[in-house]
Amino acid sequence: MPDWITRQAACARLGVRPQTLYAYVSRGRVSMRADPADPRRSLYRAADLDVLAERRSRSRKPAAVAAGAIAWGEPVLDSAITTVEGGRLYYRGRDATVLAKDQTLEAVARLLRGGDGAALKRAERGEPPQGDTLAARAFLALAQRAGVDPPAIGRHPLALAVEAATLLDVMCDAVAGVSASGAIHERLALAWGCGADRKSADLIRRALVLLADHELNPSTFAARVAASTGASLAASALAGLSALSGPRHGGAGEAMRRLADDARRLGAEQALAERLAQDQRLPGFGHNLYPNGDPRAAALLEVFDPPPALARLRVTVEAATGQAANVDFALVALAEALGLPAQAPFALFAVGRCAGWIAHAIEQGQGGGLIRPRARYAGMRPAASA
Template sequence: MTARTADWIAAEDARARLGVRPQTLYAYVSRGRVQVRVDPNDPRRSLYRAADIAALAERKARSRKPAEVAAGAIAWGEPVLASAITTVAGGKLFYRGRDAVALAETETLEAVARLLRGGHGAALKRTDRPQPPSGADMRARAFTALAERAGADPPARGRNPLALAVEAATLLDVLTDAVAGAVGGGAIANRLALAWGQGPGGPGADLIRRALVLLADHELNASTFAARVAASTGASLAASALAGLSALSGPRHGGAAAAVQAFAAEAAQNGPGEALALRLAEDRALPGFGHPLYPHGDPRAEALLTRFSPPPALERLRAAVRNVAGLEPNVDFALVALAENLRLPKEAPFALFAVARCAGWIAHAIEQGQTGQLIRPRARYVGVEPA
């Protein structure tokens, strides 16, 4: 074996050295922890960088205590729950085995929501809906609408699957009504487009439709995990969605658009080069750029940014970050750019995220309920020694 080929090993060898299953090896690749290339002798096979495998094996050997393994799994570690809904593999996002970027070319959020729930065929008839909460704040209306449903809807545990499916479709409409500020009919993307001054069926509505599909689910992110924890208790779908919305509201998740907007404002005031240099000098984050699951670029961002021209100031910021830090935009940057391009309300990025991700929360809530298992981890106590 030559020195060059010795640097790369086959999948079977890589798994044996790590003691992992194929899907775990693929997860390491998708998260940028193991480099992969095509076998020059067989294009159908992949080779894995031996040095990356060795580094992972050494790290695993140093941390074999159950408490240490569990603690590491909480933050970008191994998946803690089995799910058939969504995965990230090879730098791409898949909904039940189908490429999310390809689905965004043609599908609506409603169709993708059915796919995520494991359903197919014609759309379900929704139940009647009340008028949405009043108020000018889209986020507050969304919380209020879900809270009202959570306080009244029956537990999901033991419910008829068809009844849950109808409730799921209705719940997505309830949240859309709250964001749009009125009960509406037709496709969710068109209803949001109308509420935000875009013509239904026009280019703006199509961009909104694409964003909704691309944001519908993203594996076990923080808000989805929160929704599954609530669902594991047997809570209603609305209660699970409310748990998801609560987690989404944080600035390190669905609220990240505000951080991107602040970074963009710094770049507009001081120039992108100076704004970037200052953040790097202060060891501050570059919101809107890079993603742990997509070391080579967020495909959701690329799928959106190729469909319109971002405002010049954001385009200059994107170029500066790429040249200096080598990072590509993530979907948070793309949402902010889309909102500015269409002159949507400032809250629109979060509202788009919430409506879209509600489809995923509901799908995961139903899947978790089907397991019949309660999610209840143990705490590793580090406080004052008990008397």
């Protein structure tokens, strides 16, 4: 069975009209690529169509609906913060790629929290904890705050806003390794040895804004679950950071870096051929929500030149697979182009996304109840009582 099929075959498999198929594509439910034999035609991923067909045919009982919502499924809660529509990312109705042109992370963090006014005065904070890595310091800093900060539920909105702004600074301090004042992107640029280069600092700023939120991704969902219990903002952010650290989420940059190393060692074509021959995934390319390409990656890659080896890898993979570079590729390319630390892609992800975690935690605490789904038991049946 082919991996990619024509529009006619896709419509027949789902039993829908082309307009419905296009709607599935725009919502990220079905991946689409150009036909290598005829660029004027499009092909559709057969595996995505099979998932949709199975979902359409199965019972719509609550248990079935809930099970289908776990992985890239139906929305599971209401939020006014972020959405992905038509292949674009929007923060409270504003295009994130447009905001990235001139806004700071601090300003976007206020927007995500529901305000768009003047910067708030932060609370006092001490020096960041000591740690061997950027990630270790981030975990320690949030854990220290989570152990002493009060629950977020029932707090005055202004008090939460000040705590939110302070917490974002705490995260930046931990990653930078020093407590300082000034814009977050400038502090990171200075800590990473490129503070005198305004272009480098501006690229860091763009990346932070583009990473600030991404709808109900795994780390944000983890943060909202913690917030639903009334936990402090720091505890919710710590839950988000824990989820982000996995190789299938924020840790994907490390896999992308290994692919880049292979491309430099073997050449882009050979590195790709070996991955495909072993049926291995290609980190840094493709995204379920963006069948026509990740707009965050495009917004970054249009304002700097990736190193030659990575530029060649991008062209090779996109031509061979039809999968466009995603934000993980862009972050690794940015880190290499600017000479940033190896952990910089994860650090940028963590600092930027912390703004979203906090916004979602506040929103969950204000209007959402306890997030407590039920498990559908699949183990041995309990023994009958005597």
